[in-house]
Amino acid sequence: MKQSVQGSAEAGTPECRGGGGSRVPAQARVADVLDVFRERGGAVPAARGEHTHGERPIPGPRPVVQRSSVRGQILDALRTALVTGELQPGEVYSAPALGERFGVSATPVREAMQQLALEGAVEVVPNRGFRVVERGARELAELAEVRALIEVPVMLRLARTVPGERWAELRPLAEDTVRAAADGCPATYAESDRAFHRALLGLAGNEQLVGIAADLHRRSQWPPVRHGRAYLVADAAEHMALLDALIAGDVDVVRGLVSEHFVGAH
Incomplete structure (x- = not known):
C-alpha cells in the first residue's frame, strides 16, 4: 500500500518473471514488455524539430509493436519504464528515438509522451x-x-457500511499483491497494488473518486524508491491485514492501518 517500489540498490533491480500465478503480467523492463509485439515496418525517420544526434542509445534488442492499440501499448511500456527506473529522471528522450526503439513512427510515441x-x-x-x-x-x-485526504475517510465509511462478504470477494486481488511482492518485480507489484486500491474504493460506487485516486496513486509510484523485496512483502502483508479487518468489521483496526499507511508511505 505504500507509494512506490523498486529493488534495493544493494541487491540490484530484481528480475520480473510474473507473479507466480498472479493476474498481473510481469513488466520489469521495457524490452520484456515489448517482446510480445510483432514486426511491422522498418526504420523510422526523425520527426521534424526533434534531433537524435548525441542521444544515448536505449539498451536491449529492438522491439516492435502491433498496429492495433499502438499508442496504448507504448503508453503502458513507458509507464512501466518509469516505475522500473529505465526512464531516468532528468534525462531527455525524443519521440523519433523511442519510435525507432519500438519499431513504429514517432507519432504514437509522441502522443503517449504527451499523455505522460x-x-x-x-x-x-x-x-x-x-x-x-x-x-x-x-x-x-x-x-x-492528498491521497490520505481522499482515501482514509472513504475507507472508514465503507468499513461501516459494506458487509464482510463483499470485502471477501477482493481477497484474490490482495493475494495477487503478495505473489507480486514475493516475485520482487517493482512494475508488477505497482500494477497489482493499484488494482487492489481501485477495487477497495470501487465499492463506494463513485467513478470520479476512483479515477482521481488512481491518478494520484500512479503519480506516487515514480520515481522509484530504492526498497527491496522485504519492503514489498511487508507492504503486501498490510493489504491482507486491512482486508481481514474489513471482513471482520473492525473499524478501529481499519482506521489505524489506513492512517498509518500514508504517514510512512513516501
Whole structure:
C-alpha cells in the first residue's frame, strides 16, 4: 500500500518473471514488455524539430509493436519504464528515438509522451523531446497527503457500511499483491497494488473518486524508491491485514492501518 517500489540498490533491480500465478503480467523492463509485439515496418525517420544526434542509445534488442492499440501499448511500456527506473529522471528522450526503439513512427510515441506530460511524468523540451520529471521527497509527501485526504475517510465509511462478504470477494486481488511482492518485480507489484486500491474504493460506487485516486496513486509510484523485496512483502502483508479487518468489521483496526499507511508511505 505504500507509494512506490523498486529493488534495493544493494541487491540490484530484481528480475520480473510474473507473479507466480498472479493476474498481473510481469513488466520489469521495457524490452520484456515489448517482446510480445510483432514486426511491422522498418526504420523510422526523425520527426521534424526533434534531433537524435548525441542521444544515448536505449539498451536491449529492438522491439516492435502491433498496429492495433499502438499508442496504448507504448503508453503502458513507458509507464512501466518509469516505475522500473529505465526512464531516468532528468534525462531527455525524443519521440523519433523511442519510435525507432519500438519499431513504429514517432507519432504514437509522441502522443503517449504527451499523455505522460498531462500526468506530470515528463515535460516538453522544445526541439528535443521530453524530459522525465525529477520528483523530490516533498512532492511525494504532498501526493501521500492528498491521497490520505481522499482515501482514509472513504475507507472508514465503507468499513461501516459494506458487509464482510463483499470485502471477501477482493481477497484474490490482495493475494495477487503478495505473489507480486514475493516475485520482487517493482512494475508488477505497482500494477497489482493499484488494482487492489481501485477495487477497495470501487465499492463506494463513485467513478470520479476512483479515477482521481488512481491518478494520484500512479503519480506516487515514480520515481522509484530504492526498497527491496522485504519492503514489498511487508507492504503486501498490510493489504491482507486491512482486508481481514474489513471482513471482520473492525473499524478501529481499519482506521489505524489506513492512517498509518500514508504517514510512512513516501
